[in-house]
Amino acid sequence: MTQKYMVEPDLGFINEVVGLGGDTLKKCFQCATCSVACPISPEEKPFPRKEMIAASWGLKDKLVGSADIWLCHQCGDCSTMCPRGAAPGDVLGAIRSYAINEYAQPKILGKMVNDRSKLGILTAVPAAIFAFFAFLTVFGHEFFAKIFGGEFWYHTHDGLPVPGIAASNFISSWFVDIVFVPLALGVVVVFALGLKRFIADMHTNAVQEGKTARTDFDWKEYLQATWKTLITIGKHKKFSECGENRERATAHMMVLFSFIGLAIVTGLVFIGVYFMHQATPYSQLNPIKWVANVSGVALIIGVFLMIKSRLGKKDQKSAYKDWYILGVIMVVAVTGMFTQMFRLGGVAFLSYLAYYIHLIAVFHLFAYLPFSKMAHLVYRTAAMGYQTYSGRK
Ligand code: SF4
Ligand code: SF4
Structure with missing residues (x-):
């Protein structure tokens, strides 16, 4: 039986990621080319496609506390291969900036x-x-x-x-x-x-x-x-x-x-x-x-x-x-x-x-x-x- 999930998107999070350099986020149509192109992505649950989905849905908690966003070294291989110009490497970079602000206090200084x-x-x-x-x-x-x-x-x-x-x-x-x-x-x-x-x-x-x-x-x-x-x-x-x-x-x-x-x-x-x-x-x-x-x-x-x-x-x-x-x-x-x-x-x-x-x-x-x-x-x-x-x- 298909499981149902309640998705609660954080629109503020999406807007901030866009403002931090992830403005190509919405171009992604989930082809997964990026995860195949990434030379350092793990075989099990590879990135960055799943991060692109989570970011476009505004799933902040899934992303800021994820180790995977930091395993990316922003080499840009995935962005070059992306057929939609969604620049997943840059989107992950923007999510990392958001995560830094999330964990460092005081936030106003961030x-x-x-x-x-x-x-x-x-x-x-x-x-x-x-x-x-x-x-x-x-x-x-x-x-x-x-x-x-x-x-x-x-x-x-x-x-x-x-x-x-x-x-x-x-x-x-x-x-x-x-x-x-x-x-x-x-x-x-x-x-x-x-x-x-x-x-x-x-x-x-x-x-x-x-x-x-x-x-x-x-x-x-x-x-x-x-x-x-x-x-x-x-x-x-x-x-x-x-x-x-x-x-x-x-x-x-x-x-x-x-x-x-x-x-x-x-x-x-x-x-x-x-x-x-x-x-x-x-x-x-x-x-x-x-x-x-x-x-x-x-x-x-x-x-x-x-x-x-x-x-x-x-x-x-x-x-x-x-x-x-x-x-x-x-x-x-x-x-x-x-x-x-x-x-x-x-x-x-x-x-x-x-x-x-x-x-x-x-x-x-x-x-x-x-x-x-x-x-x-x-x-x-x-x-x-x-x-x-x-x-x-
Ligand atoms: S970011 Fe580009 S390559 Fe990756 S899933 Fe989306 S459209 Fe495909
Ligand atoms: S930018 Fe990050 S996700 Fe994209 S190919 Fe490079 S390491 Fe992998």
Whole structure:
């Protein structure tokens, strides 16, 4: 006997997916070519056709908590093959953006990050914070040094400014860390809360849809499976299986490993400054500088290749969220290099200006990370880990 289902479409969800770049959604006539064309779709319950049906019916809960939307690497193979121009790769990208907003709190911030008209206010906040701290560092030093002691300001043993041009003479490293350390902790908390819900939803969905035989959920085993998945992610194995956009793997890998290199550098500098009293900037001969410079250059090249690839793909849609994150990363990388180059060239004003813009861009990257496209790093890792955990091939 045929089973009856009550479908309760969420029209708001459909409209938001359309607004996030999934406006081709309604063109789909369910031929399933896309699921056959996808090089990385599982044999059992393949994507993206079933997601196209669910999205056009407005089945939000079925989609936002599904691991499958994250298994897609937006290579575009399915969109190229789609006979109706329904661009399923782009629709899945739009659903992922929706899912990021759904799991990250506060939602209002997620909406702002994805709204180009709010870029000004999102930039004005860090611009005002760092302008205030620059003012305090440059003009308030003597006054506050009497209260807190000179060392409070510049990270030197004697509390005096670093000789010559140094970023901490313009905005004390203390102030930079006062902003970024709590921010980093806040981002970890936002991600942790979002992931807790997302992992629970993925498991519920997988059990309901028969994608896994495991009805239990064991956190220890899940974390072990996710750990194993990190090797696949690091090697970009899934990217390499794509046809249309295979060259994206190189650019993506350059960006990923540059960020890892820069994170290591930041950690080492933090230890150097706070625990070993080593004031920055470091000598160009210092190995930490080598890693920083190689990572910085690789980051610029990687993002440049990504932008070039996007501009060259006329059939692949690029939404505001795509350009926003590429723009932010490019500004972070270029201003980081300019800060150093102008310092070495002895042009203090331009070095400090570049550093000021650099801090604003880094703030964008950090503070808005759980709401931007960069959040895919976390959610895709969690979904790929769940795929391994659930035994889905
Ligand atoms: S998205 Fe295109 S290829 Fe996929 S089922 Fe719909 S019409 Fe067919
Ligand atoms: S964009 Fe690529 S990975 Fe994603 S569903 Fe289409 S073919 Fe598969």
